[in-house]
Amino acid sequence: MKQKVTLKQIAKELDVSISTVSKALKDSVEISLDTRQKVKAFAKLYNYKPNNIALSLKNRKTKTIGVIIPEIVHHFFTTVIGGVEKVANEKGYNVIICSSNNSFDKEVINLEMLASGSADGFILSVAKETQLKKDYHHIDETMNQGMPVVLFDRIIDEIVCDKVIIDDAKGAQTATNHLLSVGCRKIAILTTVDYISVGKLRTNGYLRALRAYDIQEDEALILKIEDIDNCEAEISGFLKDKDIDAVFAVNELFAVTAAKVLNEQGKIVPDDVSIIGFTDGILSKHFIPSLTTISQHGEDMGVRAAKLLIDKLEGDDAATEEYRTVIIDTSLIQRQSTKKTKK
Amino acid sequence: MKQKVTLKQIAKELDVSISTVSKALKDSVEISLDTRQKVKAFAKLYNYKPNNIALSLKNRKTKTIGVIIPEIVHHFFTTVIGGVEKVANEKGYNVIICSSNNSFDKEVINLEMLASGSADGFILSVAKETQLKKDYHHIDETMNQGMPVVLFDRIIDEIVCDKVIIDDAKGAQTATNHLLSVGCRKIAILTTVDYISVGKLRTNGYLRALRAYDIQEDEALILKIEDIDNCEAEISGFLKDKDIDAVFAVNELFAVTAAKVLNEQGKIVPDDVSIIGFTDGILSKHFIPSLTTISQHGEDMGVRAAKLLIDKLEGDDAATEEYRTVIIDTSLIQRQSTKKTKK
DNA sequence: GAACCTTACGAAAACGTTTGCGTGTGGAAA
DNA sequence: TTTCCACACGCAAACGTTTTCGTAAGGTTC
Secondary structure: OOOOOOOHHHHHOOOOOOHHHEEEEEOOOOOOOOHHHHHHHHHHHOOOOOOHHHHHHHHHHOOOEEEOOOOOHHOOOOOHHHHHHHHHOOOOOOOEEEOOOHHHHHHHHHHHHHHHOOOEEEEEEHHHHHHOOOOEEEHHHHOOOOOOOOOOOOOOOOOOOOOEEOOHHHHHHHHHHHHOOOOOOOEEEEEHHHHHHHHHHHHHHHHHHHHHHHOOOOOHHHHEEEEEHHHHHHHHHHOOOOOOOOOEEOOHHHHHHHHHHHOOOOOOOOOEEEEEEEEEHHHHHHHHOOEEEEEEEHHHHHHHHHHHHHHHHEEEEHHOOOOOEEEOOOOOOOOOOOOOOOO | OOOOOOOOHHHHHHHOOHHHHHHHHHOOOOOOHHHHHHHHHHHHHHOOOOOOHHHHHHHHHOOOEEEEEEOOOOHHHHHHHHHHHHHHHOHHHOEEEOOOOOOHHHHHHHHHHHHHHHHEEEEEOOHHHHHHHHHOOHHHHHHOOOOEEEEEEOOOOOOOOOOEOOOOHHHHHHHHHHHHOOOOOOEEEEEEEOOOOOHHHHHHHHHHHHHHHHOOOOOHHEEEEEOOHHHHHHHHHHOOOOOOOEEEOOOHHEEEEOOOOEEEEEEEEOOOOEEEEEOOOOHHHHHOOOOOOOOOOOHHHHHHHHHHHHHHHOOOOOOHHHOEEEEEEEEEEOOOOOOOOOO
């Protein structure tokens, strides 16, 4: 069990100084060709790799981007990470990922840990609990210490920083419009409680679409779900014997659960009831019937977020003071869970 | 845009030495109560946080576990990460996750990056490409430098280290046995090409189960799929007009694709054909019909892997030289895609 | 032989910590 | 008055780098 070899050890073995070794490895002309070759051969032999920790300490930057997401078992977030990694790797940055598990405390801990040396900047989607608590001191502090933060998807209006979002309301409107356009009129919505920003926005989009069609909003057709993990019973009760011809679900799980429940209740999707979801994940794609949905283009979000962050990291201080919000277009992906034509 | 505050700055402001500040913050009795309070008040005001980089450099350990997985958009791996995080957090370790995207090069880069200072040890499931290339120098080097590595799921027999696996063959045998026990006799298998270790093992388990029932192995019932992303056409062609009463799929995607294809071909699951999958993911749970499958207990794997790693990290050197392989039990999760009783 | 220039290397500081040990000050004991 | 001991604090080394600057040895020029 050898230890990692350092400059000092090489220097000692070769009976030269540490600086000579360092320079030789960098092919500095200061060092004679002879010595350079000797050092490099030795370094290769012992598989010398500079210690990143020491470098980070010295350079006061880590060339690492920290990504903190609420749930790692969530397809959308992982596609975002894919986008981040793509850009980061191109620009010579590494990416480290932490999950907050939707816990405020874990979000704080992770952020502080990464902020105290491990990363130069952050790409962050806040935990559900954080949105509920409205406690953003950890994010403020991080920014105050000069580390740029880019918020995405679940953002916080009160925080001034770069942001990458989709137009949730517009996406929801598009979804609802699609249902309307194929002739549905009695459209239920399965959404989250209001403190989840994206849920609320999507609900708004739904309402806006209805109004544009002069359809009266009906409280009885709106279900706000708190406990996502046990939504089946709730959705089942809600949908039972309800006179509807379409369901708009603000996420994938609600959508497939609705499909399942309707199926059990003897309704046929999409003939009796059309279903449209949000987020183009594995479930939507492989479900039977496959689900019409709104794609959030997660990878794009990641790409844009990473670009914003790296711009800030590498920009001269002049540009540093302005913040941008990038809005990613959503798109409708038509599949089998909605009717094709007007009846 | 303030910079991070350091001990030195606090020392300067308060006109004491750096060591005094450091000791005061640690409540050392060496320092007078008065000074201690003053320092602590000041530190709190300026939100002092020790710089982890400096600490890592000094202590020559990072208290961080590096996890490298082939695909982050994969439910099984994310559950493993959950388990790792659970144990790690209990023991005061942080977890950083990198994905190799199944690329050998990215695996090497990530490992080397983390190995050169960012993590004390690794939990690793190797990339597909690495299994194909059989080039493990990066792992060997990491271990040679004294950093423990725990391999899980997609392991490498040639590397001597701690490992956490499931008994893939046994799990596959259990799956196949279940099909046999409910009366299926013409059982097809959808598996991967042989260089994927888990695919091969599961194929073996399937064959073993058949043999135990004295059923002749039939090449025509075995499909080895190379290109996972475009498996639908392949599966569809394979299954077309085939006289079978069950399908065992070595992963979730193959299982749902089979269900879909059979559905399109007018077969009813499970009445005409039973399907059993491997890995208890989102798809299996929410699909209609929900899929009977073999659970790999990903979180358990993560827990065990993290424990093994931390043992090595904190163990005295005596125990360091022995390596253990933990085999996690699989279990059968019965759902709707298999028949309930013998016909 | 003196003044100067190259060449080739080493010393040291810096990044931010922790910690063992040295030391100045003041008061108490003798 | 001298000796001793707590007390409260500072010094310096160490972790592994990079980089600026200094300098010895040897050669060249006049």
